[in-house]
Amino acid sequence: MPITRFAPHDDFLRVYFAGDGVPRHADFHWFWLRHNSELDRHPLTRERIVCSSELPLELRPRGVRVSADASGLDVDWGDRADGQVSRYAADWLLANAYAADRVAVPPPPSDSVLLTVEASQVREPLVPFALKRLQESGAVIVRGFEADTEALIDLFGGAGLSVIETHFGRIEDLRTDNTTNRNTDQLGYTDSAVQLHTDQPFLDRPPRYQLLHCQRPAETGGENSVVDGLAAARYLADQDAAAFELLRTVQVTFHRKQAAFERVLVSPVFDFDAPEGFRIRYSYFTLAPHRVPFARMEAWYRAYNRFATLVRDERHQFRFRLGAGDFLLYDNWRMLHARTSFTGARWVRGVYFDAR
Known part of the structure; x- marks a missing residue:
């Protein structure tokens, strides 16, 4: 199921998926995404080699983009000396979505409302x-x-x-x-x-x-x-x-x-x-x-x-x-x-x- 677009928020990323003619979305906290990056796994065993306690809760990415074939997301965390980015496959994101089709409460309004x-x-x-x-x-x-x-x-x-x-x-x-x-x-x-x-x-x-x-x-x-x-x-x-x-x-x-x-x-x-x-x-x-x-x-x-x-x-x-x-x-x-x-x-x- 390809990714159609995404919407970054302060604390999470909303990802939209195409399928069955009905748009779907799921929300992922930035910290959850960073903790589940494939860059933090052993190259041979694929086991995680970084504990979540080693990562700052306030970490936010430098950039996000949909891959060229829309099969996943590339997230640049800006903390890699080698410049590598994290890749999240669309199917993997859907399989692990803990907030699928979540209806978010809007933040307090600003100048346009009063x-x-x-x-x-x-x-x-x-x-x-x-x-x-x-x-x-x-x-x-x-x-x-x-x-x-x-x-x-x-x-x-x-x-x-x-x-x-x-x-x-x-x-x-x-x-x-x-x-x-x-x-x-x-x-x-x-x-x-x-x-x-x-x-x-x-x-x-x-x-x-x-x-x-x-x-x-x-x-x-x-x-x-x-x-x-x-x-x-x-x-x-x-x-x-x-x-x-x-x-x-x-x-x-x-x-x-x-x-x-x-x-x-x-x-x-x-x-x-x-x-x-x-x-x-x-x-x-x-x-x-x-x-x-x-x-x-x-x-x-x-x-x-x-x-x-x-x-x-x-x-x-x-x-x-x-x-x-x-x-x-x-x-x-x-x-x-x-x-x-x-x-x-x-x-x-x-x-x-x-x-x-």
Whole structure:
């Protein structure tokens, strides 16, 4: 059965086979392919002479091509002084396919998915339109509204959302010269970068939605990004079930301590059992020291770091810059958000909402 084409992915290679008029495919991890290379066998006995422990898990090939007669694949691992490549016969790949016709879960989406609209171009009432898009994609950006945050609060209030006051106050003035809010001793009130996180993970019920309403953009920097945490969790479950299970079951401690506020909460990172649906708690700056059993600590860090690497990959982020009057509305139970460092008097107003 000849090979028709292939599709390389970060961790695996998808190979397509022709036969019976119906395309078939199988997925193979790069490491599995490298471990099963015929180049690592004795020339006389054909026994394997390399243990998998001698090979780096992160190894990726320099190149892949279908052989001239389509009977196999040639993979150049780039680690052979003699320049030889590994040949994998199509029949051998099919006979050893451990993931035939696998339906892969897509990774978190990027710029092409999150909806950005101009307020003046929305034909229906703005807030119902924004809330509909919020339910579909987890976040929505509206450009060119106006600077009146109270007017936005009234509009969303009329659509069934209530403002949730936190230990910062009713409205956060995220600016370096803040004099209006309580407990401003945290990263959001500085000009530093704030990496991906969810807000208020140390509360029993974090606010469901957050509005970020730009009053004045930074002189330089201050770009935002959001990532679909639910899509990332599902993708991790498809790629690494053990890592997913650790993030779903291991209890971690979130600890927020500020000048006039302190709260501690213990919870897994992924919560698929919440009565109102999926909830993610992810906040690197409020994590207390992990107290995982010794025999599981390294596995826990590997799992957590794999998820962090996934969401920090810019291919899975929607990145944007808010101008004066623009606002971002996102689902804080589903989406992670971040901000780059900046210069100048950047001012963004933050408001938390929940359904009545």
